Amino acid sequence: MTDDTLATAAPRDFAALRALIGERAATLPRRLTQVATYALQNPDEIAFGTAASIATHAGVQPSTLVRFSQALGYQGFSDLQDVFRARLRDKVPSYDERLRQLRDHGLAASKAGLLLDGFAEAAERSVADFRHKADPAALERAVALLAGAETIYLVGFRRSFPVTAYMAYAMGKLGIRHILVDGIAGLGVEQTSFITARDAMLSVSFTPYSNETVSLTNAAKARGAHIVALTDSVFSPIAPGADVWLEVVEANFEGFRSMAATLALAMTLTVAIAARRSEGA
Amino acid sequence: MTDDTLATAAPRDFAALRALIGERAATLPRRLTQVATYALQNPDEIAFGTAASIATHAGVQPSTLVRFSQALGYQGFSDLQDVFRARLRDKVPSYDERLRQLRDHGLAASKAGLLLDGFAEAAERSVADFRHKADPAALERAVALLAGAETIYLVGFRRSFPVTAYMAYAMGKLGIRHILVDGIAGLGVEQTSFITARDAMLSVSFTPYSNETVSLTNAAKARGAHIVALTDSVFSPIAPGADVWLEVVEANFEGFRSMAATLALAMTLTVAIAARRSEGA
DNA sequence: CTGTCGATAGAACATTTATTCCATTCCAGA
DNA sequence: TCTGGAATGGAATAAATGTTCTATCGACAG
CATH class of the missing domain: 3.40.50.10490 (Glucose-6-phosphate isomerase like protein; domain 1)
Incomplete structure (x- = not known):
């Protein structure tokens, strides 16, 4: 509550994360900006690589990745990585995850509306794939x-x-x-x-x-x-x-x-x- | 050279792997068939999960995953997992790239493909609207x-x-x-x-x-x-x-x-x- | 020039990981 | 029913991973 980084809930979907990185990048320290740039340009690497391999490619230390993740409000690097991975998954976020995400954003929506959203997304992904x-x-x-x-x-x-x-x-x-x-x-x-x-x-x-x-x-x-x-x-x-x-x-x-x-x-x-x-x- | 499993080079692209699993599945032992089925039905889990987590979901032991991978000619589970990951790397979720890939694939070349494209788009539009x-x-x-x-x-x-x-x-x-x-x-x-x-x-x-x-x-x-x-x-x-x-x-x-x-x-x-x-x- | 504070690098650490190995179970054929 | 070989489960292991911690660096105000 008293801490800024904790008060701002870390985004769980990639689009929101990308927006967050974009707006925070300017105010971040040098090395963290470097990570931010790399992350947005090589999202797949973040999704699949290990902290060590990513750090090497981005030209930073593994610990920098952890600090970067925490600066954005995540618990650690793995937590951030999950968001990058979710982007590549077929899986449509579950009802519970949607509910949690909604709470974080403070939007009120009906339960049936959430279900509809989920089924609609599943349909769209199915067809697109x-x-x-x-x-x-x-x-x-x-x-x-x-x-x-x-x-x-x-x-x-x-x-x-x-x-x-x-x-x-x-x-x-x-x-x-x-x-x-x-x-x-x-x-x-x-x-x-x-x-x-x-x-x-x-x-x-x-x-x-x-x-x-x-x-x-x-x-x-x-x-x-x-x-x-x-x-x-x-x-x-x-x-x-x-x-x-x-x-x-x-x-x-x-x-x-x-x-x-x-x-x-x-x-x-x-x-x-x-x-x-x-x-x- | 003298070994069958080694003589048959393991496929490095997902399509070939899927075909291989399909034809070998029938002759594989019970647990390995179980893994084969799970793998094709949950390719994303294989790509992102760990041997332990996948094994739990598929209802087998981690060692079975390694055996399965080796039975298909891979060096180990990680080797097989790379193929599942490569599949997701190629997949591009961005709409622009999707559009481009559509053209590349030449789906629109065949008549039936043209129809499919039309119906798919109608479906996507309907759902989105x-x-x-x-x-x-x-x-x-x-x-x-x-x-x-x-x-x-x-x-x-x-x-x-x-x-x-x-x-x-x-x-x-x-x-x-x-x-x-x-x-x-x-x-x-x-x-x-x-x-x-x-x-x-x-x-x-x-x-x-x-x-x-x-x-x-x-x-x-x-x-x-x-x-x-x-x-x-x-x-x-x-x-x-x-x-x-x-x-x-x-x-x-x-x-x-x-x-x-x-x-x-x-x-x-x-x-x-x-x-x-x-x-x- | 000096003291302070945040940023950073890199080593140390505790987990978690894939893999290997071996004992047990299962099953087919005699 | 017995036997041989394959299949399986599960513990042991060594490598790797993400995270934490601390010493150092660098910038800047006094």
Whole structure:
């Protein structure tokens, strides 16, 4: 309370830290200014390096880094480093962290608003990440394969069902023949039993992988149908057997994964199939 | 030279490592498979954590991490960790650099890539907009109302069905009593016929508003149930009669509206209801 | 010129770290 | 059921890390 450095809470997010360094840099001692400059110019080095290695590169002593961190209100160098690391993480700050951050800044906000903010951020990150991690070649192959199918079987249960449900709706509007395998009344097997080699199946599955999706996919493959898998890791049981597999990794907030990237991909596939077919015709 | 693990040079880039883990995972011992799965699902943890902390989270011994690394041809855990870190170094969070990387990756080269880019941008815009325009007070009221309900009826057809389907899934996991009105076999009316004044209905509807949603909502209101409407404009026929109504305007691309913001809101509502109920208990 | 106070360097320290090693467990094949 | 070899858990270890402490340096006022 009586100490300036303690009264000013150290920022926990990178943007605020950068602003703080910027405004304090001028008033800091020589060596600390040197550290400040280096930190802003090589944030990755701060995130990954050790105090010793960073000190060497910045031309100062390790102890200077500690003093720099403390001058900004952090407990030590490691504490400051956490902020630089958080910047590179996929992880969306948890509800608790947001709450704490809000208290520090003295902003009053509703609890639901905090949750919304978290989910919104998870969605934005998911989409942004997917945007440049996506493999255009695989996407193109998936579209070609599905566009060539007579009937497209859409399979996805639990968390994945909204995705296939949406595609079924959109395909209906676009005149793409499809069957939404909804497993209603336990009839998943019956719904797919007439699939042929001229058809294709789009299987959507994320951890924990639903057994039913796996078995339906394998059965379809055994009947000669082509398989496009939409999943979240190489370990997905539907990935290895698929003709094409597309990876989507969603960010999560409070343990709930976003669906934004998956749905953007679903829309892309659907519209791309329609576009390709109309070209051919 | 004579040793298999040494003959196979360990990959130095993340993509190759991921592929290697994927193909080797099946033949690896149990604990090593466990590490493999964890590593691919939590790459950030591997990048930043210490052997001890990662081991704890993955449920194995630190030594297992070293063994895992060596099994893949690395010298030790630190060696493997470098690859995970390199992945984050390449990743650029700044928006300008993201934009540049997009061009470099040539995602826009393929047709499907072009579509994906459009849908991704629509999703990002929707979420960002909604984040700023959302009304926390209305959100809070909606949560209070739904949390107080005995059973929550989820109504949404056509484009809105994926939203209610997702909420039904999430509510199931969170132990929130609900009924997903799916209108299957035309039984929408029957599904909602037992709704009482102690229950609430969440109606999701966007232009063009489905008649069925409107009539089900009105019927529920007539029976004394509380209504929360999730819709896209004041002109929505379900908005005026609702106790609370939440507005979500999605951006669209090629005439297809994003669902990212709506889903983020759906997740928020669901989790907020669960949170509020656990507080009360 | 001198005394004072903050800044700095660098050594010393206590942790924490990744790794190694060995005893135990598990499992397949005889 | 027994046996051999791999897989595993967990303690031991040596290296490294971040932090603290103290002597020294440098600037500046008196």
